[in-house]
Amino acid sequence: MVPVVRDGVPTPVPAPTSLEHAPVIVRDAVPADAAACAAIYAPYVRDTTITFEETPPSVEEMAGRMARAARQWAWLVAEVDGEVLGYAYAGRFKERVAFRWSSETSIYLAPDARGKGLGRVLYTALLDRLTERGYRRAVAVITQPNETSMAMHRSFGFTQVGLLPSIGFKHGAWRDVAWLVRSLGEGPVPGLTPDEPR
Ligand SMILES: CC(C)(COP(=O)(O)OP(=O)(O)OC[C@H]1O[C@@H](n2cnc3c(N)ncnc32)[C@H](O)[C@@H]1OP(=O)(O)O)[C@@H](O)C(=O)NCCC(=O)NCCS
Numbered sequence: 001m002v003p004v005v006r007d008g009v010p011t012p013v014p015a016p017t018s019l020e021h022a023p024v025i026v027r028d029a030v031p032a033d034a035a036a037c038a039a040i041y042a043p044y045v046r047d048t049t050i051t052f053e054e055t056p057p058s059v060e061e062m063a064g065r066m067a068r069a070a071r072q073w074a075w076l077v078a079e080v081d082g083e084v085l086g087y088a089y090a091g092r093f094k095e096r097v098a099f100r101w102s103s104e105t106s107i108y109l110a111p112d113a114r115g116k117g118l119g120r121v122l123y124t125a126l127l128d129r130l131t132e133r134g135y136r137r138a139v140a141v142i143t144q145p146n147e148t149s150m151a152m153h154r155s156f157g158f159t160q161v162g163l164l165p166s167i168g169f170k171h172g173a174w175r176d177v178a179w180l181v182r183s184l185g186e187g188p189v190p191g192l193t194p195d196e197p198r
Pocket of ligand 1: 141147
């Protein structure tokens with residue numbers, strides 16, 4: 001078991017098998033993590049279609065995104081041996097007010113940190129946090145193909161509910177995007193008005 005520090009309170013979680021030798025800390029991001037998060041994200045922006053951004057955000061822009069996400073949803077980082085190796089966050093799903101119990105989730109790991117169980121630890125903490133805050137639905141928007149992300153989301157109980165064909169154009173070709181959804185906590189309960197997210 002390794003500690004997960006959430007709001008300063010360590011919570012035991014199962015250690016990812018391949019990182020057993022090094023303690024993994026999942027914690028709320030602080031402004032000083034912006035440079036690491038920007039560095040993790042930049043190659044995905046430049047070299048892949050996983051994100052539809054085309055220009056890597058500056059550290060300042062990243063810090064702003066992190067603060068906005070943390071205020072209302074969550075922005076968590078995974079730290080191993082003092083180094084931030086990945087982050088997961090949630091944000092607004094859609095603007096209209098009745099969507100406010102839903103959030104869109106995302107996760108990025110440093111390339112060398114992939115496939116070692118870190119994604120599972122980080123995403124578990126993210127979904128737990130959103131549940132604690134009273135969100136009822138998590139939505140993932142995944143550019144195709146991305147077998148790893150699709151498999152990870154399915155393993156977390158996400159179900160694909162749609163495929164938007166040729167919805168983005170990046171790196172010289174039209175790209176399809178899958179929409180996946182998962183309930184959080186007790187999910188949407190028919191006939192009951194949910195408590196406000198907090
Ligand atoms: C997607 C990502 C977050 C997964 O994190 P990870 O640490 O690599 O994944 P984990 O080792 O924790 O494995 C979690 C699950 O992902 C899936 N998975 C991981 N590696 C996989 C691979 N090479 N092929 C297929 N599925 C894979 C499996 O379902 C796995 O569950 P299991 O171990 O019970 O079989 C990570 O690979 C990543 O950052 N990828 C690039 C960015 C990205 O695609 N982000 C998602 C945007 S929608």
